[in-house]
Amino acid sequence: MDRHTHIIVNCRDCGQIRIPVAAVTIRGCLDDDSWSYRFVCPDCDLPTVEDTSAARALDAVEIGVNLETWHYPIELDEKHDGPKLNLVDVLELHRALIEPDWFETFANVGS
Numbered sequence: 001m002d003r004h005t006h007i008i009v010n011c012r013d014c015g016q017i018r019i020p021v022a023a024v025t026i027r028g029c030l031d032d033d034s035w036s037y038r039f040v041c042p043d044c045d046l047p048t049v050e051d052t053s054a055a056r057a058l059d060a061v062e063i064g065v066n067l068e069t070w071h072y073p074i075e076l077d078e079k080h081d082g083p084k085l086n087l088v089d090v091l092e093l094h095r096a097l098i099e100p101d102w103f104e105t106f107a108n109v110g111s
Helices: 053-062 087-098 102-107
Strands: 007-013 014-019 025-029 035-040 046-053 068-070
Touching: 007 046, 014 025, 025 053, 035 102, 046 053
Parallel strands: 025 068
Antiparallel strands: 007 014, 025 035, 035 046
């Protein structure tokens, strides 16, 4: 077996396991240079995402692991008018969402 057909990953439930390179995706955030990898554990069948270093991520890509790059959502840079959300707002929202007709109540706001 070629040593580059498998890679060692870390499952939170199963620990370190060896899986095929094709079963892993390296993810690189272009905004902050953070790196992670994702896979579905063949033992527990749970999807897993783990942080990794840039050096390890690039080593994995070099042996054939798929690379996926991403950016933060543009909504993070949007400017909003109005007061900031505070703890009382959050508690009132939580209380409102407990009500069985919460959707109708919010749908009628502003109409």
